[in-house]
Amino acid sequence: MGNKLKKGDLVVMHTSLEAELNEGRVWKCATDEITRSVSVVFLEGFSGHFATEFLQKVDVPVVESEMDLYNEIQRLKQELRFSNKKNEQFLNDWKKAETQANRATEQLADVTIELKNLQRSLLMEAGK
Structure with a gap:
C-alpha cells in the first residue's frame, strides 16, 4: 500500500x-x-x-447523530438519481442508435433489391 x-x-x-x-x-x-x-x-x-x-x-462516513445519517442517506439518494439519469440518457442514446441502424439496414436491403432487379434487366437485354 x-x-x-x-x-x-x-x-x-x-x-x-x-x-x-x-x-x-x-x-x-x-x-x-x-x-x-x-x-x-x-x-x-x-x-x-x-x-x-x-x-x-476504506472510508466510512462517521455517523454521530440521526441528522448525520439522514444527510448521508439524502446524499446517496442524490447520487443514485444522478446515476439513474446518466443510465437513462445512455439507454435513450442506445435506442436512437439502434433505430438508425435498423433504418440503414432497411435502406441497404432496398438498394440490394434494386441492384438485383437492375442486374436482371441488364442480363435480359444482353440476351436479346
Missing part, C-alpha cells in the same frame, strides 16, 4: 483465505503499520498480525 496504515484506520481484507472467511467485514487497525520482513498491522478482533498487502483502507 502506498500510504501506511495507522491505528484506527478501517480496512477490508482481499485476495486471501481470510478475506473469503471474513467477506464484507470491516476491521479497525489496532496498531500503526509495522515493517518486518513484510508490512503488517494488528487488527482489533483478529488473532495475530495481518499482511497489509491484503488489506484495503
Whole structure:
C-alpha cells in the first residue's frame, strides 16, 4: 500500500483465505503499520498480525447523530438519481442508435433489391 496504515484506520481484507472467511467485514487497525520482513498491522478482533498487502483502507462516513445519517442517506439518494439519469440518457442514446441502424439496414436491403432487379434487366437485354 502506498500510504501506511495507522491505528484506527478501517480496512477490508482481499485476495486471501481470510478475506473469503471474513467477506464484507470491516476491521479497525489496532496498531500503526509495522515493517518486518513484510508490512503488517494488528487488527482489533483478529488473532495475530495481518499482511497489509491484503488489506484495503476504506472510508466510512462517521455517523454521530440521526441528522448525520439522514444527510448521508439524502446524499446517496442524490447520487443514485444522478446515476439513474446518466443510465437513462445512455439507454435513450442506445435506442436512437439502434433505430438508425435498423433504418440503414432497411435502406441497404432496398438498394440490394434494386441492384438485383437492375442486374436482371441488364442480363435480359444482353440476351436479346
